[in-house]
Amino acid sequence: MATVIPLEALSKRKETSALENLTALVAEDIAAVNQLIVQRMESRVEMIPRLAGHIIASGGKRLRPLLTLASTRLCGYQGQRHRKLAASVEFIHTATLLHDDVVDESELRRGNASANALFGNEASVLVGDFLFSRAFELMVEDGSIDVLRILAHASAVISEGEVHQLLTSNDSGTSEQAYLEVVRDKTAELFAAACRIGAVVAGRTSSEEEALRTFGLNLGIAFQIVDDVLDYSAKQERLGKTVGTDLREGKVTLPVILAIHRGNEAERAFWKRALDDSNPREGDFTYAQNLLLRHGALRDSIGRARHYGAIARDALGVFPESPIKDALLDVVNFTIEREY
Amino acid sequence: MATVIPLEALSKRKETSALENLTALVAEDIAAVNQLIVQRMESRVEMIPRLAGHIIASGGKRLRPLLTLASTRLCGYQGQRHRKLAASVEFIHTATLLHDDVVDESELRRGNASANALFGNEASVLVGDFLFSRAFELMVEDGSIDVLRILAHASAVISEGEVHQLLTSNDSGTSEQAYLEVVRDKTAELFAAACRIGAVVAGRTSSEEEALRTFGLNLGIAFQIVDDVLDYSAKQERLGKTVGTDLREGKVTLPVILAIHRGNEAERAFWKRALDDSNPREGDFTYAQNLLLRHGALRDSIGRARHYGAIARDALGVFPESPIKDALLDVVNFTIEREY
Numbered sequence: 001m002a003t004v005i006p007l008e009a010l011s012k013r014k015e016t017s018a019l020e021n022l023t024a025l026v027a028e029d030i031a032a033v034n035q036l037i038v039q040r041m042e043s044r045v046e047m048i049p050r051l052a053g054h055i056i057a058s059g060g061k062r063l064r065p066l067l068t069l070a071s072t073r074l075c076g077y078q079g080q081r082h083r084k085l086a087a088s089v090e091f092i093h094t095a096t097l098l099h100d101d102v103v104d105e106s107e108l109r110r111g112n113a114s115a116n117a118l119f120g121n122e123a124s125v126l127v128g129d130f131l132f133s134r135a136f137e138l139m140v141e142d143g144s145i146d147v148l149r150i151l152a153h154a155s156a157v158i159s160e161g162e163v164h165q166l167l168t169s170n171d172s173g174t175s176e177q178a179y180l181e182v183v184r185d186k187t188a189e190l191f192a193a194a195c196r197i198g199a200v201v202a203g204r205t206s207s208e209e210e211a212l213r214t215f216g217l218n219l220g221i222a223f224q225i226v227d228d229v230l231d232y233s234a235k236q237e238r239l240g241k242t243v244g245t246d247l248r249e250g251k252v253t254l255p256v257i258l259a260i261h262r263g264n265e266a267e268r269a270f271w272k273r274a275l276d277d278s279n280p281r282e283g284d285f286t287y288a289q290n291l292l293l294r295h296g297a298l299r300d301s302i303g304r305a306r307h308y309g310a311i312a313r314d315a316l317g318v319f320p321e322s323p324i325k326d327a328l329l330d331v332v333n334f335t336i337e338r339e340y
Numbered sequence: 341m342a343t344v345i346p347l348e349a350l351s352k353r354k355e356t357s358a359l360e361n362l363t364a365l366v367a368e369d370i371a372a373v374n375q376l377i378v379q380r381m382e383s384r385v386e387m388i389p390r391l392a393g394h395i396i397a398s399g400g401k402r403l404r405p406l407l408t409l410a411s412t413r414l415c416g417y418q419g420q421r422h423r424k425l426a427a428s429v430e431f432i433h434t435a436t437l438l439h440d441d442v443v444d445e446s447e448l449r450r451g452n453a454s455a456n457a458l459f460g461n462e463a464s465v466l467v468g469d470f471l472f473s474r475a476f477e478l479m480v481e482d483g484s485i486d487v488l489r490i491l492a493h494a495s496a497v498i499s500e501g502e503v504h505q506l507l508t509s510n511d512s513g514t515s516e517q518a519y520l521e522v523v524r525d526k527t528a529e530l531f532a533a534a535c536r537i538g539a540v541v542a543g544r545t546s547s548e549e550e551a552l553r554t555f556g557l558n559l560g561i562a563f564q565i566v567d568d569v570l571d572y573s574a575k576q577e578r579l580g581k582t583v584g585t586d587l588r589e590g591k592v593t594l595p596v597i598l599a600i601h602r603g604n605e606a607e608r609a610f611w612k613r614a615l616d617d618s619n620p621r622e623g624d625f626t627y628a629q630n631l632l633l634r635h636g637a638l639r640d641s642i643g644r645a646r647h648y649g650a651i652a653r654d655a656l657g658v659f660p661e662s663p664i665k666d667a668l669l670d671v672v673n674f675t676i677e678r679e680y
Contacts, residue, residue, distance in 0.1 A: 045504045099469060103462040122443040125465055126502045129439060129472070133496035136476055140489045148488065149480045156473035162466045164385045 018334030019061055022327040026069040029083055033065050036087040040134050051119045051127045055094055058112045063331075064194045065090045067219075071198025071212050074316075074324045082201050084138045085147060089194045091135035092151065096158055096190075098128035103166065104249050111242055146200045154193035161185025170250035172272040176257050180221070188220030195219075211318045215328070218312035223335050225305040228253035229298050232289055233340040244285040250275045254304065256288075258297040267291055298340055309336045358674030359401055362667040366409040369423055373405050376427040380474050391459045391467045395434055398452045403671075404534045405430045407559075411538025411552050414656075414664045422541050424478045425487060429534045431475035432491065436498055436530075438468035443506065444589050451582050487537045494533035501525025510590035512612045516597050520561070528560030535559075551658045555668070558652035563675050565645040568593035569638050572629055573680040584625040590615045594644065596628075598637040607631055638680055649676045 023030055041052040065086035072082035100106070101114045102121045108114055116124040132155070139148050165182045168174045195216030199209035230236050231246045232255055246253050252275060260271050270291070274284045292298050309332045319325050363370055381392040405426035412422035440446070441454045442461045448454055456464040472495070479488050505522045508514045535556030539549040570576050571586045572595055586593050592615060600611050610631070614624045632638050649672045659665055 043500050043503075045500045045507070047507060048500065048503055096469075099465050102465055121461075122506050123503060125439050125442055126499050126506065129436075129468075130496055130499035130503070132469070132472065133492055133499060136488070136492035137496060140485060140492050143485055145480060145483055145485070148476070152473055152476035152480050156470055156477060159466050159470035159473060160383050160385045160388065163383075163388055163463060163470070166462050166466065167385070167387060 018327070018330040019063070019066070022066055022070055022324075022331055023062075025324055025327055026066065026073060029069045029073075029080075029086070030062065030066065032080070032083045033062070033069070033086045033090070036083060036138075037090060040087060040091070040138060041131065043130070047119070047123060048127055048130055051115050051123055052094070052131055054118065055097060055109070055115045056090070058110055060110065062090060063223075064093050064190060067191060067194045067216060068198055070324055070328055071195040071216075072201050073198075074212075074319055074322065074328065075199050075202030075204045075208060077198070077202035079201075081142055082198065084142050085197055085201065086194075088135040088138040088142075088151065089190070089197075091131045091138070092155055092158075093190060095128040095132040095135065096162070096186075098124045098131070100162070102128075103162065106245070106249075108242060108245075144200060147197045150193050150197055150200065154189045157185050157189045161187075161189070165251075168252055170276050171252060172256075172260055172268065172275050174252040174257060176254065176261075179252065179254055179257055183221055183224045184217070187224040188217045191220030191223065192217035208318060211315045214315035215312045218308040218315065219332055219335060222305040222308040222312065222332070225254055225301055225308070226336055226338055226340070229255055229301045229305075229340050230338060232292055232298060234289060235339045247274060247285055247288055248280055250277075254301045255292050255297040258300055259288075259291050259295045262295040262297070263291060302336065302340065305336050309333070358667070358670040359403070359406070362406055362410055362664075362671055363402075365664055365667055366406065366413060369409045369413075369420075369426070370402065370406065372420070372423045373402070373409070373426045373430070376423060376478075377430060380427060380431070380478060381471065383470070387459070387463060388467055388470055391455050391463055392434065392471055394458065395438060395449070395455045396430070398450055400450065402430060403563075404433050404530060407531060407534045407556060407668075408538055410664055410668055411535040411556075412541050413538075414552075414659055414662065414668065415539050415542030415544045415548060417538070417542035419541075421482055422538065424482050425537055425541065426534075428475040428478040428482075428491065429530070429537075431471045431478070432495060432498075433530060435468040435472040435475070436502070436526075438464045438471070440502070442468075443502065446585070446589075448582060448585075484540060486540045490533050490537055490540065494529045497525050497529045501527075501529070505591075508592055510616050511592060512596075512600055512608070512615050514592040514597060516594065516601075519592065519594055519597055523561055523564045524557070527564040528557045531560030531563065532557035548658060551655045554655040555652045558648040558655065559672055559675060562645040562648040562652065562672070565594055565641055565648070566676055566678055566680075569595055569641045569645075569680050570678060572632055572638060574629060575679045587614060587625055587628055588620055590617075594641045595632050595637040598640055599628075599631050599635045602635040602637070603631060642676065642680065645676050649673070 037056060041049050041056065043049060068082055068086040068089050097109065098115055101109055101116045102124050106114045107117045139151060161182050165186055168178055168182065192213045193216070195212040196209055199212050228246065231243055233243060237243045256271060260268055270287065274280060274288060312332050313329055316325055316328060377396060381389045381396065383389060408422055408426040408429050437449065438455055441449055441456045442464050446454045447457045479491060501522050505526055508518055508522065532553045533556070535552040536549055539552050568586065571583055573583060577583045596611060600608055610627065614620060614628060652672050653669055656665055656668060
C-alpha cells in the first residue's frame with residue numbers, strides 16, 4: 001500500500017471504478033433496464049411518473065438490478081429475461097424507499113428533497129404501492145413462478161424487517177442480534193433475492209442458486225453495516241455527504257450498540273437521551289462521534305462487515321473465473337472499504 | 341309493497357339475508373378462508389398479526405373473498421384452490437384499507453378506532469406492505485400465472501385510482517366522469533378481478549371470464565356509489581352509523597357532483613368552501629344533506645347505481661340457474677337497495 005496518491009482521491013477512484021467496471025460489463029443490459037424503468041412507471045395519472053421519476057432519478061447506483069444482471073451473466077445466461085426482473089427488483093427497492101421515507105418522515109434522500117417532502121406522504125404511500133404492483137406485473141410477464149416466489153417472499157420479509165426496526169427505534173437496549181436480524185430482513189433479503197434469481201433464470205443447479213443467495217445476503221448485511229457506519233463518519237461529513245440522520249431518527253445501529261456496550265453509565269445515559277429525544281440538542285452528534293471514536297465502534301463495525309464480506313466472496317468460489325466474477329468480488333471490497 | 345313490517349326492520353332483514361344466503365352456500369369455503377387469513381398474517385414480528393388482526397376482525401362482510409368463492413362455484417369448480425385466492429383478495433383489500441386510512445388520516449374505520457389511530461401511520465404503511473406481499477405469496481402457492489396477472493394488474497390500477505382520487509380531493513369542479521373513473525379503478529377493479537379469477541380457476545372459457553369480470557366491475561361501481569350515498573344518509577345517521585366522513589375529508593363524490601351541477605351560485609360557493617375547508621363548520625353537514633335532498637342527488641345517485649346493477653345482473657345470464665347464481669343476483673339487489 002505504499003502509494004503517493006492522496007488517500008481520499010484513491011478511495012474515490014476505487015469506489016467508482018468497482019461499480020463502473022461491473023456496469024461496463026453489463027452496459028447493454030443496464031441501458032435496457034433503465035428504459036424499462038421509465039416505460040413501466042408510466043400511468044394515465046400524470047403524478048405517478050413524476051413522483052416515481054423523482055426518486056428513481058435521484059436514485060443511486062442501481063446496485064440491486066446490477067446484481068441481478070451480473071448474477072445472471074455469471075451463470076452464463078445469454079438471453080434478455082433478466083432485464084425485466086432487474087427492473088422489477090429496482091421497483092421493489094424504490095417502493096420500499098418511498099414508504100421508508102414516509103415512515104421516517106425524512107425530508108432528504110441522498111441530499112435531495114425526498115418524494116414525501118415534495119409530493120406529500122399520501123402520494124408517496126400510493127405511488128409506492130403502484131411501483132410494487134408494477135414489479136409484480138413485470139415478474140408475471142416473465143412468467144417464472146420460482147422467481148415470483150422468491151421476490152414475493154423477499155417483499156414480505158422486508159416489511160417484517162421494517163416493522164421490527166420501527167419497534168426497536170429509540171430503544172437503546174437493542175441487542176446486536178436484533179440489529180442483525182433487522183438488517184438481514186430489511187436490506188439483505190432483497191440483495192439475496194436479486195442475486196438468486198440470476199441462477200433461476202439461467203436454469204442452474206440449486207447449489208448455484210444457494211451460492212448466489214449466500215453471496216447476496218452477506219453482501220447486503222455488509223452493505224447495511226457500512227452504511228450505518230458512514231452515517232457517523234467524519235470523513236463523509238467533510239466530503240459534504242449527509243450524516244447524523246440515524247441519530248436524529250433514533251435508529252439504533254451497530255456502531256451505537258457497540259458504543260453503548262462499551263461505555264460507562266454516563267455515556268449510556270447520553271445515548272438513551274439522544275436516541276429518545278425527538279428534539280436532539282446542539283452538539284449531540286459531535287459528542288456521539290467522539291464516543292464512537294473512543295470505543296473503536298466504527299472501526300469494529302467495519303470489522304464485522306468484513307466478516308460478512310468474506311462469506312460473500314467465498315460463496316462465489318463455485319463459479320469459474322470470469323471478468324464478471326472479478327467485478328462482483330470488487331463490489332464486495334468497494335462496499336466495505338468505503339472511507340469512513 | 342303493502343306490508344305491515346316496519347320499513348327499517350324489512351331493510352335490515354333484506355340486507356343481512358342476501359349476504360347470509362351467499363355465505364351459507366359457501367360456508368365451508370369461507371370458514372377455510374378465515375382460517376387461512378389468520379394463519380397467513382402470522383409473523384415473527386408480533387405487532388404484525390396484532391395490527392392486521394385488528395383491521396381484519398373489525399372487517400366487514402368479506403364481500404370480495406365471498407365473490408371469489410361464489411364465482412368459482414358458479415363455474416362448477418369442485419376443488420379448493422379458490423380458498424387461497426379468496427384469502428389473497430382479502431389481503432389486497434385489507435392492505436389498501438390500511439394505506440387508505442393513512443392517506444385520509446382517518447381516526448375511525450367502521451365505527452372503531454382505525455389501525456393508524458391505534459398503532460401509528462408508520463406501522464400501518466408497513467403492515468399494509470406485508471399483507472400485500474403475503475397476498476402474492478398465496479397466489480404464488482396456487483401457481484396460476486393468469487391469476488397472478490389479473491391480480492397484479494388490479495393492484496396497480498387500484499393505486500392509480502387512489503392517486504387520482506387524491507388529486508381530485510377538495511376539487512369541487514370534479515366531473516362525474518372523473519368520479520366514475522376513480523371508482524372504477526380504486527374499487528370496482530378488485531371486485532372484477534375477484535370474480536374473474538373464479539372462471540380462471542375453473543378453467544372456463546374466456547367469455548365466461550369476461551361475464552364474471554363484467555359482473556364484478558359493475559357490481560363494484562354500484563357498491564361504491566351507494567357507499568358514497570350512505571355517507572350522507574339521514575337514515576344511516578339515525579341507525580348510529582358513521583356519516584359525514586367524505587365531506588370532512590373533502591371527497592367529491594357523485595351525490596355532491598350532482599348537487600353542485602344542479603345548484604345555484606351560492607350553493608356552489610358553499611360546496612367549494614365546505615370541501616376545501618380543513619376545519620368544517622358546525623352545521624355544514626346538515627346543510628349539505630338539505631342541498632342533496634333539495635336536488636334529489638341521493639335518489640338520482642341510487643338511480644345511477646341501479647344502471648350498473650342491471651349490467652351486473654345481465655352479465656350472469658350466460659350461467660345456468662343455480663342457488664349460487666340466485667344468491668349473487670340478490671347481492672346486487674342488496675348492494676343497491678340499502679336504505680339511505
